[in-house]
Amino acid sequence: MPMSGEFKEKILAPLMSISTGKDLKFVGKSILRKEGIDKVTGRARYVDDVKTPGALYGKTLRSSIACGRIKKISFAPNIPWDQFTIVDARDVPYNRVLQIESDQPVLCDGVVLHREEPILLIAHEDPGLVETAIRSITVEYEREPGIFNIGEGRILKQYDIEEGDWKKEFAAAEVVFEGEYKTGAQEHVYIETNGFIACWEDECLTVHGSMQCPYYVHKALKYAFKLQDDQINVVQMTTGGGFGGKEDFPSVLAIHAALLAKKSGRTVRLIYDRAEDMASSTKRHPSISKVRTACTKDGILRAIDFSFHIDGGAYITLSPVVLSRGIVHAFGPYKWPAAKLHAQCFFTNSPPYGAFRGFGAPQSLFAIEAHMTALANHLGMDPAELRRRNFIHRGDTMPTGQVVDEDPNMEALLDRALELSDYKTKRARWKRGGGKGISLSTFMHGTGFTGSGEVYLASRVGIATTKDGGAEVRVSSTEIGQGTETVFPQIAAEALGIDISKVSFRRPETKVVPNSGPTVASRTCSVVGKLVERAAGKLKQRLAGADIRQHYAQHGEAYEEVEYVPRPGLVWDDDKYKGSAYGAYSWCVNVAEVTVDPVTAMPRVDTLTATVDVGTIINPVLAHGQMEGGIAQGIGWATCENVVLKEGLMENHHLTNYVIPTSADAARIVVEFMPSPYSEGAFGSKGVGELPMDGPGPAIVSALNDAMEAKFTHLPLLPEEMLK
Amino acid sequence: MKQTISFTLNGNSVTVESHPMQPLLYALREDADAPGTKYGCGEGECGACTVILNDELVMSCLVPVVQAEGARVETIEGLANADELHAVQQAFLESGGAQCGICTPGMIMAGVHHLRHPERAPGGVPEALEGNLCRCTGYTRIFTAMKRAKEILSAGGTGS
Numbered sequence A: 001m002p003m004s005g006e007f008k009e010k011i012l013a014p015l016m017s018i019s020t021g022k023d024l025k026f027v028g029k030s031i032l033r034k035e036g037i038d039k040v041t042g043r044a045r046y047v048d049d050v051k052t053p054g055a056l057y058g059k060t061l062r063s064s065i066a067c068g069r070i071k072k073i074s075f076a077p078n079i080p081w082d083q084f085t086i087v088d089a090r091d092v093p094y095n096r097v098l099q100i101e102s103d104q105p106v107l108c109d110g111v112v113l114h115r116e117e118p119i120l121l122i123a124h125e126d127p128g129l130v131e132t133a134i135r136s137i138t139v140e141y142e143r144e145p146g147i148f149n150i151g152e153g154r155i156l157k158q159y160d161i162e163e164g165d166w167k168k169e170f171a172a173a174e175v176v177f178e179g180e181y182k183t184g185a186q187e188h189v190y191i192e193t194n195g196f197i198a199c200w201e202d203e204c205l206t207v208h209g210s211m212q213c214p215y216y217v218h219k220a221l222k223y224a225f226k227l228q229d230d231q232i233n234v235v236q237m238t239t240g241g242g243f244g245g246k247e248d249f250p251s252v253l254a255i256h257a258a259l260l261a262k263k264s265g266r267t268v269r270l271i272y273d274r275a276e277d278m279a280s281s282t283k284r285h286p287s288i289s290k291v292r293t294a295c296t297k298d299g300i301l302r303a304i305d306f307s308f309h310i311d312g313g314a315y316i317t318l319s320p321v322v323l324s325r326g327i328v329h330a331f332g333p334y335k336w337p338a339a340k341l342h343a344q345c346f347f348t349n350s351p352p353y354g355a356f357r358g359f360g361a362p363q364s365l366f367a368i369e370a371h372m373t374a375l376a377n378h379l380g381m382d383p384a385e386l387r388r389r390n391f392i393h394r395g396d397t398m399p400t401g402q403v404v405d406e407d408p409n410m411e412a413l414l415d416r417a418l419e420l421s422d423y424k425t426k427r428a429r430w431k432r433g434g435g436k437g438i439s440l441s442t443f444m445h446g447t448g449f450t451g452s453g454e455v456y457l458a459s460r461v462g463i464a465t466t467k468d469g470g471a472e473v474r475v476s477s478t479e480i481g482q483g484t485e486t487v488f489p490q491i492a493a494e495a496l497g498i499d500i501s502k503v504s505f506r507r508p509e510t511k512v513v514p515n516s517g518p519t520v521a522s523r524t525c526s527v528v529g530k531l532v533e534r535a536a537g538k539l540k541q542r543l544a545g546a547d548i549r550q551h552y553a554q555h556g557e558a559y560e561e562v563e564y565v566p567r568p569g570l571v572w573d574d575d576k577y578k579g580s581a582y583g584a585y586s587w588c589v590n591v592a593e594v595t596v597d598p599v600t601a602m603p604r605v606d607t608l609t610a611t612v613d614v615g616t617i618i619n620p621v622l623a624h625g626q627m628e629g630g631i632a633q634g635i636g637w638a639t640c641e642n643v644v645l646k647e648g649l650m651e652n653h654h655l656t657n658y659v660i661p662t663s664a665d666a667a668r669i670v671v672e673f674m675p676s677p678y679s680e681g682a683f684g685s686k687g688v689g690e691l692p693m694d695g696p697g698p699a700i701v702s703a704l705n706d707a708m709e710a711k712f713t714h715l716p717l718l719p720e721e722m723l724k
Numbered sequence B: 001m002k003q004t005i006s007f008t009l010n011g012n013s014v015t016v017e018s019h020p021m022q023p024l025l026y027a028l029r030e031d032a033d034a035p036g037t038k039y040g041c042g043e044g045e046c047g048a049c050t051v052i053l054n055d056e057l058v059m060s061c062l063v064p065v066v067q068a069e070g071a072r073v074e075t076i077e078g079l080a081n082a083d084e085l086h087a088v089q090q091a092f093l094e095s096g097g098a099q100c101g102i103c104t105p106g107m108i109m110a111g112v113h114h115l116r117h118p119e120r121a122p123g124g125v126p127e128a129l130e131g132n133l134c135r136c137t138g139y140t141r142i143f144t145a146m147k148r149a150k151e152i153l154s155a156g157g158t159g160s
């Protein structure tokens, strides 16, 4: 039942501008999601919805051991193997997946380093036969002992940062307090599993898939197949959630699908079922942090000694940058006269850990925030008061050496969060151990890539005039649910001075759109959005007031492209790992209210209040959506999402035994924005995507400690542990 | 092995050639050309595949297509009419109830069913939608959307 474009216009037109902003026409307004009608009518096309008559169905044979060598692969005689396409390591032109490094093989070449490592690919027209066939292949191994604990294996990456005379501060301190904090792995559970469709035509490869970063996939395909840029087109389909899970992992899948397509000469669908997706895909890095702090009796912080250890899994993937983002957030939004920050990521025989919303910062911020509350209890102070005495301000220096050149306004955020949650009354009323608890966390999250990352990326953004008198935004930044497809047109319409209904968003495909960098690191709206603003401004200048329709009729498409320009004064030293880690930070306070069932010890997060500074809000409904969704993921990570690891593998890789929050246990989430605009972000915006993931964990665990009169220092905190 | 199975899909009669035990989900997506209903787990845990079968809410990944023989099946594709969205669709659009959209078809079907039979979920919307996972929204805006849908309906909007 195809619905016409007219249908869309009719429905969207009267609703487009539900006004919430003031001076600007489109920025600050809850413009309806541009692709919203497609999504609510079931017309949106995800990769698995693409029809491919005559295509083959692919499947991956994976290792059943965590570490060792492949001795022999045997194919049972009852299967007509000649009807199948079978691909192994020898079929890969260059058997490496290019991410930051290229240590990971596309397919095992004799050596196995983790369970579920891909060994062989097979494909056939009949998906049922593929299932039978894959079970008819036996692999014999020579097992070797694996390494499964943080700290036991080789070091994957290390950073050390020092500021001030921390030794002296500790030696002279009135109070030294220390603790150890642990966080578990977390599975993304995007509701759409990973998938790609690949086909070759005259030495040119096209892949359609679910992904966050089309140019990461492009780069990896180019490397593995030794191709030229223009031999590859990566097309993003509507993507059913990412959260980092579709940042690095899709590159592997795209290469696999392309290998099968190449060997068979047919179109190949490689779409994972849930169990395969959960078992083989990346997860959030588990972490162990040791935090030691020096302070005065009045709780004035003097020094921090933070040691941050994470499990990287069997290959490097994105772990170095996860570790980096973790350590440059480890000190929280506080002023420290001296600091020693030490970070190490270790290899293990787990499937590689990868990007997950927050990218290391939720782990380190859990540690510092749980520690701050524990320290307050140790000092006999209110945890809100301890934080208030130590907040960082404009002009202060962070342990990275970055001088804060914006107003964090943490006091204002804190006051408002305490007021909204009625913190004081509840804290006084709810006795420790009485089954109810209220606690908080205060934190920040950097906007964009860390350090010189944005400079290396050198992102480009294009905008073109269209025949109907409008404009089209061309970027590789993807819509993955967060609202890119709507927010960028808002920014462009505002900068161009034309109506929002006239600005469209080109669905990313690498043949058409410039490389605006990956859709990660809370960078899309703020950093890439600023480039959209600049490109639109440039186009406006070129048009010099001409009517776009007429201009197009006379001159054809007018296209402008801009490139990222580093912010002046922003200096980062990659060797010393010091300098301005981020151009701006988003700031936030969370208050968690919990109840623990006296019989089952079942924890419930009743309310989670967040006061938030993410700069200018481009689209209030979408920004609220980001905050609420991220907070819910944080609640899940703290209370129920337990990745059970066996030989490094997620053993509970089904939705029957990995539990994420449902509507029945949804917390009441209260979000209030208190924006202080950032001059270098699109219309003053800062990063929003990852921030909400950082705060719920420590606030909830601290509130549960109050409710249970306990001293837990890890998450997830499961009912069975609290019963003990 | 294959069998001819006929049912009504969104008011139109359809006939599919299918293995009787094949889940209805695949019959809809692949044989009946209605890919709006989504796969999320195949195990009855996520609700992405939710459809209405003879006025009952079912997870189509768990229902053998043979059970649909002669039945009335309603999916996301059948809700909007030529120029108007169903109240629940409209409300999801306005309130931000859909983000990545993959849970949305199933979620909306569960929402529609709840508005038809509110008595079946004494705990209200959170209970009615409990079988439908959403990883993007934290459910807040889905709850808002359900409230809004009721308003649209009581103001005479489309939806039944």
Ligand code: FES
Residues within 6 Å of the ligand: B038, B039, B040, B041, B042, B043, B044, B045, B046, B047, B048, B049, B050, B059, B060, B061, B062
């Ligand atoms: S696909 Fe049917 S419940 Fe998940």
Ligand code: FES
Residues within 6 Å of the ligand: A191, A240, A241, A481, B097, B098, B099, B100, B101, B102, B103, B104, B133, B134, B135, B136, B137
């Ligand atoms: S909107 Fe993405 S899972 Fe619900």
